Amino acid sequence: MLLVNPAARGGRTLRLLEPVARRLRAGGAELSVIVGDDPADALERACTAVSERPDALVAFGGDGLVHLAVQAVAGTDVPLGIIPAGTGNDIAGALGVPCKDPLAAARTVLRMRSRAVDAARIRAGSADEVFAGVMCCGFDSRVNERANRRTWPPGMARYLVATLEELRSFRPIPFRITLDDAEVVEREAMLVAVANTSSYGAGMRVSPDARPDDGLLDVVMLDALSKAEFLRVFPSVYRGRHVGHRAVTVRRVRSVRLEALPQDAVAYADGERVGPAPVHCEVMPGALRVIV
Structure with a gap:
């Protein structure tokens, strides 16, 4: 499940969506794209997606979208993937996700190697x-x-x-x-x-x-x-x-x-x-x- 923020970087991120989706599908992913009408709608859609137990919920955006995705996956066994595409990508960088190249981050997602990390309420x-x-x-x-x-x-x-x-x-x-x-x-x-x-x-x-x-x-x-x-x-x-x-x-x-x-x-x-x-x-x- 690919969760997308269409407003990231003033909308410029949408230009990267097609090549990222193509790379994920070429790597064997059965991909569904989630775009909410607003943050509340996006969160509701993300929670519904997680309840269907996908192999991963992947946030394609910046720290704000990662924050939204965390609300959906925290405490579950659904792993969170991150393809950094925002103005600030601090969370991705701290966790060792490639931040300069969305296609490199997509390759990381395809490898599906996950680690347990903390969150905070x-x-x-x-x-x-x-x-x-x-x-x-x-x-x-x-x-x-x-x-x-x-x-x-x-x-x-x-x-x-x-x-x-x-x-x-x-x-x-x-x-x-x-x-x-x-x-x-x-x-x-x-x-x-x-x-x-x-x-x-x-x-x-x-x-x-x-x-x-x-x-x-x-x-x-x-x-x-x-x-x-x-x-x-x-x-x-x-x-x-x-x-x-x-x-x-x-x-x-x-x-x-x-x-x-x-x-x-x-x-x-x-x-x-x-x-x-x-x-x-x-x-x-x-x-x-x-x-x-």
């Missing part, structure tokens, strides 16, 4: 979902909020404009963070990220040592900084060097609860909006089988 507001990559809450999620309200400029430039806009008004957020239902941390922070894999946001290595199969989540906390210091530290996230900064703390846990004022903090998981604080995340060891 997240509850925020009325939402109860599963994510495979990174949940963010704080400055980065506020940037997402701004970017999603904009229609221009296109692509990643929209996020750059949103980042500059948010910097003008952002103030550190008072968080109450409960680790493994035992340790409570109260601090003002720029952001808190909960990572099952190492990167998000098209290559920001927020938790460079996170492993998707260790049964743990990495909680990355960036304490309050001046805007000048934040701008100095921020570029180092692309190489994962920010974790050595005095304001950064990383903890490994099985569960974490973030409390803050709902108007201050909203959770995004795998780049998709989940809901406002409070946020609760819990690891689901081995909940996914992924073709790699």
Whole structure:
């Protein structure tokens, strides 16, 4: 079952659909293509497909489509295949799926070699979902909020404009963070990220040592900084060097609860909006089988 996001990369991904489908069929796959009218319809169709126990549900798109597919396959024995075709393909990259060449990713799917990896359940507001990559809450999620309200400029430039806009008004957020239902941390922070894999946001290595199969989540906390210091530290996230900064703390846990004022903090998981604080995340060891 091939789950397709027709809007990925502004619709340009659809040009790759025919050669990818041809490659899968040439490799012996009996292929059905799923395209939803909207995300809710796509999820319903994906869940129906998984209930029919296909050999695999393959997400052809970016991290957002992978997030949707994870809702359908988590906790089942149907493996998840990924053919990266989005603006950001962080989950695929973290799991060892070829990200530069969709046809190479299609060949990976055809080999059907899968591994068990963790997922995480997240509850925020009325939402109860599963994510495979990174949940963010704080400055980065506020940037997402701004970017999603904009229609221009296109692509990643929209996020750059949103980042500059948010910097003008952002103030550190008072968080109450409960680790493994035992340790409570109260601090003002720029952001808190909960990572099952190492990167998000098209290559920001927020938790460079996170492993998707260790049964743990990495909680990355960036304490309050001046805007000048934040701008100095921020570029180092692309190489994962920010974790050595005095304001950064990383903890490994099985569960974490973030409390803050709902108007201050909203959770995004795998780049998709989940809901406002409070946020609760819990690891689901081995909940996914992924073709790699």
